[in-house]
Amino acid sequence: MSERDLELRRLANEEVEKHKDTVESDPYRLKYHHMPPVGLLNDPNGFIQWKGTYHLFYQWMPFDTGHGAKFWGHYASEDLVKWRHEPIALTPSDWFDKNGVYSGSAVVHDDELYLFYTGNVKDENDNREAYQCIAVSQDGVHFEKQGVAVNLPEGYTPHFRDPKVWKKADHWYMVIGAQSEDLQGKVVMFQSSDLKNWELMGPVTGSGEGTLGSFGYMWECPDLFALGGKDILIVSPQGLEPQGMNYANTYQSGYFAGALDYNTGKLEHEDFRELDRGFEFYAPQTTLDEQGRRLLFGWMGVPDQYEQAHPTIEYQWVHCMTLPRELTWNGTQIIQKPAEELKQMRGPVLLHSSITINNDQKAIRGIEGKSVEWNLEFEKIEDQFAIELFQYASLSYKDGVLTLSRPHLEDKTKTEFRRVALEQGLKSMRLYVDHSSLEVFINEGEEVMTSRIFPQPEEEHILFTSLGESTFSIEQWKLDGFQHA
Structure with missing residues (x-):
């Protein structure tokens, strides 16, 4: 670990201890949902089961109840009910992630756990840069950063983040939430044979792609997987106007169901459908566990939606995760049920x-x-x-x-x-x-x-x-x- 990494870990742990009594005295603390030990929690990251253990990482700002230079916090469990808080997984300690270790995913390769994440960088004029980065672990607890795997391609703004990686046949694939230079939200796909060298395939779908029409200025937190004979793209588009009962939150989360052409990287899909119709739900991420179940965690929050009005702020923390849910396909839509273990x-x-x-x-x-x-x-x-x-x-x-x-x-x-x-x-x-x-x-x-x-x-x-x-x-x-x- 670098000196900066050690310093950030020390400072974060000091913040946890400093506010521990205040945080734990809050009557709104939850009994069976994941929360931050202090500060702000947002997107679920790197959700995976490896060697019988479920790993759930999360976006964490330990020094404030607002957003900023995020860390990756880390929970682990063998049964989705008994959880332990592992040491901090990643800190914003390097030139390629100094303003935030932003959201990403996890895969297993050669008996090691690989984390893919977005390194957020801003200059003195607040101009943004985005890098897709790798960190690797042999034990699932301690991670070594490997640096940048994907730089920003032409045609996109630096709003280019949240890599989700998976393997099909002999190749690895990565989808990234993106904004094109004409300010349209997209999901972009890359392909690799070795997890290190990535080739851009182009947009999977997005605002202005195919028959979709205008559909938001930025798409965040994509997740692409097969379910019940369909290819499902979960995404969180920003910039949708309310339509009747639909799109009532500041930003939405939902999915497109269709068929992905792995040769072209294009998804032919049906209409967008929201995953959750409540007040707080965003940035969901799924994994395929060792039982063959497609499980999902979501963030029980929405960015820019009166976050500072939550009464937990005065107790030095804000936000939580949803329960783990199992997804199935009933022939026409996704069905979500609480994970069986919660019983x-x-x-x-x-x-x-x-x-x-x-x-x-x-x-x-x-x-x-x-x-x-x-x-x-x-x-x-x-x-x-x-x-x-x-x-x-x-x-x-x-x-x-x-x-x-x-x-x-x-x-x-x-x-x-x-x-x-x-x-x-x-x-x-x-x-x-x-x-x-x-x-x-x-x-x-x-x-x-x-x-x-x-x-x-x-x-x-x-x-x-x-x-x-x-x-x-x-x-x-x-x-x-x-x-x-």
């Missing part, structure tokens, strides 16, 4: 079957808590059904539309909404509540709504309302939470 967190089940509410609002005996999982199955909704969570957020279903509402984080006198239309109506909801987070898996994962929530810490009330007659069952498990070493 290990459950305590005894509390079951209420065949509850009927008719033009009334009521609490249900025993349904309570801030670290819980609920499963609701609906037999009948006559007019409107709603769940009010802790006198703060609510989920309401009427006329084929599910609405999530909460107080606006910046202006508490206002209420903000996210909505999704359910073609088959509301059949089921699986809710995960974790002190200041909410993840709702709707109709067995056909839709998901992920959000931060900040009710009064002592508030426990859950109220169920029905206009007309609603009949449903509800199961509750109190969750023990991730175990962190």
Whole structure:
């Protein structure tokens, strides 16, 4: 390690210790989601399973609750439930990454773990440079930087980042989120035979490519993989205007499904579809694990979307990850379900079957808590059904539309909404509540709504309302939470 690298590690660890008591005293700290030990967490990086261990790296700013010269933090687990916080993986210590070790991915080659990431560099005039870099590890904990693998090609601005690498047959492939010189968002693909020398193939797709038309000025965090006979491109486009219920956040995350031509690097695809319809979800990354499952983590945040209004800021931290989710393809769309291992967190089940509410609002005996999982199955909704969570957020279903509402984080006198239309109506909801987070898996994962929530810490009330007659069952498990070493 260089002197600068050692210094940055020391300073970051000192920051963790300095604010440890403040951070841990926050009532909005989570029980079973990944958080930063101090400062800001954003994109999941380098998500991979290697030799039976899941590695989840993350963008980390230890010195501030704003964005800046990012590090890579590192969690590891054998079962997605018991996690340990490993030493810092990467620091912004070299000329090619001095203003941030930005997002990237991981692959295994010759029994070593390779990290690919974007080195962010700015000069004294704030002009940006971007380099795609490599770091290698023999033990999955200690990483040695190998320097720059890909320089900025002609035709693109320095908004060129977030390499995702995978292998198919005898070649390696890399997709990068990009902005063309005419300020259109793209995903660009490279090919390599040795992970070191990369040949540009061109744009996979993007704004202004093929029949897509104008579709944002920058595409971030691409991920390209096969699922159920389709090639899936997950991407986070910036610059989409709201369209009805769609594209309601500052920036979006979703996917294109189609067929990738590995000879040309072009993806023929269907329309863009959002992965999550809640308030906070961005920059998801997937991996194929040793069981053959396609697993996903996302960042429970959105850049430039009132991040400094989160009440955790006063406790010296901000943001968290989603739960790990398994992705499948049902023939027409991606289905997202919580990873099976999360059931290990459950305590005894509390079951209420065949509850009927008719033009009334009521609490249900025993349904309570801030670290819980609920499963609701609906037999009948006559007019409107709603769940009010802790006198703060609510989920309401009427006329084929599910609405999530909460107080606006910046202006508490206002209420903000996210909505999704359910073609088959509301059949089921699986809710995960974790002190200041909410993840709702709707109709067995056909839709998901992920959000931060900040009710009064002592508030426990859950109220169920029905206009007309609603009949449903509800199961509750109190969750023990991730175990962190």
